[in-house]
């Protein structure tokens with residue numbers, strides 16, 4: 001079943017010469033392979049030029065230093081130099097490896113040079129046939145090129161071989177037939193091998209692309225989930241109306257600070273902040289304006305605090321603040337600054353004289369207290385004492401049962 005699926009997926013992918021039917025995909029594959037092809041072409045050209053030129057020694061041994069040897073030397077030198085020049089050019093500019101002109105020119109020079117060596121080598125029939133077989137295999141497997149061009153150049157090699165032999169007529173008909181059969185077999189072998197290699201390469205490339213695509217999708221899903229988690233965490237910890245910490249999150253943060261201040265033996269002050277006569281404001285201007293005022297006062301309170309201070313919505317129109325590292329005096333200064341800033345808030349929707357104010361109760365977590373509740377209770381009592389005294393003021397709870405008020 002799985003094999004069937006693979007076949008179905010692979011069938012429309014490649015054309016008869018083992019390239020992607022999708023030309024954009026084929027182009028992408030060729031671009032990906034460029035560096036590797038350029039390197040392989042360089043190595044192949046160096047090897048071809050070296051081996052082709054090295055045959056000069058065999059030529060000399062066969063022919064001596066006569067005119068035929070000099071002609072062969074000239075051909076071998078020219079072909080070797082052409083191959084080396086292209087190898088250098090490709091090394092400097094790898095893009096040349098995929099250009100039609102340079103590679104095919106090298107094929108033309110190499111194959112023509114090889115064909116010219118045949119009539120200059122009388123009586124070495126077996127060697128000619130072997131050379132043609134090796135050349136055919138080299139064209140298929142050593143020099144990277146598109147299958148179509150490879151077939152063209154092998155046809156040129158085979159036809160050229162037959163023509164040259166026909167003119168020079170050194171081969172017996174039996175030898176010629178054997179040579180052409182061997183050449184045909186080398187072509188078949190090269191074609192099948194190259195086709196398999198091409199198909200394998202492209203199948204791997206397609207799988208790689210599929211994997212990259214899956215990875216991308218997976219990554220974007222992970223990112224989406226992370227964002228969602230962040231949003232959920234934000235929603236779960238933030239009061240939606242005011243944007244400050246909700247009651248639960250405030251207590252989480254404040255408990256952590258309480259532990260820290262206990263460990264480091266530093267003070268922790270608590271402020272309870274309540275908007276004055278908020279019911280009247282609500283009744284007079286409506287609930288929507290009341291909401292807006294709540295959010296504005298929360299932002300105003302947060303703006304007078306340090307980053308290390310914690311503010312949360314305690315409930316209704318009441319806020320709670322924890323001031324780590326602040327003693328009563330510092331907390332009172334901060335609370336007073338907060339009260340004064342709220343009193344100067346300008347809210348056009350409340351009319352000319354808005355009369356917006358808050359009352360603040362301040363307390364300090366006592367050394368022996370291991371939770372926030374007693375200090376909160378004292379701050380709350382101080383706050384209600386401030387309300388009773390006429391509102392718009394800061395009241396400090398300096399002892400569980402006695403409060404000192406600071407007139408606004």
Ligand SMILES: Nc1nc2c(ncn2[C@@H]2O[C@H](COP(=O)(O)OP(=O)(O)OP(=O)(O)O)[C@@H](O)[C@H]2O)c(=O)[nH]1
Pocket residue numbers: 241274275276277278279280282286287288289290291294315316317387391
């Ligand atoms: N707009 C709005 N109003 C709220 C919200 N939560 C509580 N309230 C209102 O806040 C008002 C609080 O009124 P009270 O507790 O009587 O206090 P107050 O009018 O501020 O009077 P003092 O505290 O004595 O100055 C109530 O009318 C609540 O309905 C809210 O989220 N939005």
